[in-house]
Amino acid sequence: MKKLLGVMIFLLSYLFVFPAWSMMEPDRLVDKTVQEVLDIIGKDDKIGEDKERMLDLIENKILPHFNFMRMTSLAMGKHWSSAAPEQKNVLVEEFKTLLVRTYSNALTTYRDETVKVNPIRDLGNKADATVRTIVHQGGGKQPVPIDYSMEKGSDGWKVYDVTVAGVSLVTNYRGSFNSQIRKGGIDGLIKALSDKNRSLEGK
Template identity: 35%
Template sequence: MKAIWTAAAAMLLSVSVAQAATNVTPPDELARNTANALLEELKTNKESFKQNPEQLYAVVDRIVLPHFDFDYVSKLVLARYWRKATPEQRTRFQQAFRSQLVSFYGDALLDYSDETVRWEDAPVPEDATDVTVKSEIVPKGGDPIQISYATHLTDGQWKVYDVTVDGISLVTNYRGQFAAEIRRNGLDALIQRLESESNATS
């Protein structure tokens, strides 16, 4: 499982989605272009990132997460508990969950070892509001890992709202994990755990 999510982390850094306007770079093309630039930065600074992961966390936070529809992701992950949450709980959850994703994917990205990346074209119909960008990673000596990115049009921009790795959805995975924890201990306890983990890595 770690190998799969390590691959997802590497590819997650490649996803930056175009603004919705006529003749803009389509999501799949922009993802490929961004991947080349970011993975080159990783190769150049990998040793520095290993010594100081905070530098890599800053890259993930600055370049990747702004292209996620984090409000929507949070709603999908918490599901019915989002509707019951207070505005303060929602804000705290989003901040803590964002920090966890930054550190998780940053740490996993350090295991990236120049695997081959393949992309599928993702034509965007004129009236499309939801597009899936598909790719695969071919590890050295291993089977290809299928990775897809669900994107949708929101407030004039294309943004990512889910990542699926070999059939395993990030949203579905966290939704099940968090729902079980909320049922046992309550939403506040989940938020406090995430905040504690976030503080430990900051």
Template identity: 45%
Template sequence: MQKLIKNYAIFGLLFFGLMPMAQGMAGGLQEPQQVIQGISDQLHQKLQNKAFTSNFAQVTRFVDGVIQPHTDFDVIAPLVLGKHWKTASPGDRERFKNEFRTMLVRSYSRAFVEYNNWTLRFQPIDAGGDGKKVVVRSEVLQPGLNPVQVNYRMYLGKGGWKVYDIIIAGVSLVTNYRSSFSEDIQKKGSLGALIDSLAKRNAEALSGKGS
């Protein structure tokens, strides 16, 4: 699972695009695109401050505060656990949601600090029949490399547009973690053991003892 987490640190970077879009592209964005762009701008502005980013726990709290209103972990957590969510106790569901969110946020935070030379280019939105679910399509650009296709699955709820999955070059965050966690649960013997492992890793990372 450690390799998967490292790979998704890059997903974290791509999740909202670290750099603002090229000038002239911000006008005319649809509302879901504006959400992604707004998050990108907030992160880029703050995380260019080297004094601020020297405190990783502080960075993690900031990143969580920026992305949390626009990311629905109440939807993501059941999708990631799949069949294991149905049999989990209410306590384990809540613990998993919190530890999974912490793991993603700290992975994203480290990626945001380490990578800073990206730009984001939006493509036309794919919308469903009622317009309440969309796929925001974009490309992440970095000098000297081919563009990376990044699609955000979003839905419109009472709190506005929220992300519930991201697909990088055809690879879904939800699907990949579902497969990885299912294997881990089988190896460790229970969902509780998986949650304990996530909690330990999160605590070590946030205390500076782990990654």
């Protein structure tokens, strides 16, 4: 599941910074991005073998298109409001680093997945939408649904949660975040995230 989530975060993150892309409806944006990036990865055998190149690619492409502030606040739940502004800034950066490093490792093993993006039938003027996709795996494995919760701002649609086979990324992290906060408060969570990021950096 972690591998699949990493693949989909990467695919969605690889958006070209053009107004025509940023103003696309969310389902069309995801579909266009996924198909183009699948083609790029399929033609570049070495990208999965070069960790630094993969990290650089994700860090440069993912940040403008995911709302990490909202993702972090959702993962923090009720504790977000009790964090000081400086703590919130550090938490966002550490959580962002954790996701990038965790799922860049998963992406290095990407092989032969295909993705179907389901169209949104009635978006209207909504500023919040769920883009539903199905990842078809090789080897006779069962398809896996991956949904993107997205919101529209002045700079286009951004992702604030990813749900893999019914498991929400932010909800999944909320349990571990709450546990760390109970043990050591907000600063304890920051330390735990920082320690985890250092361990991932060394792998």
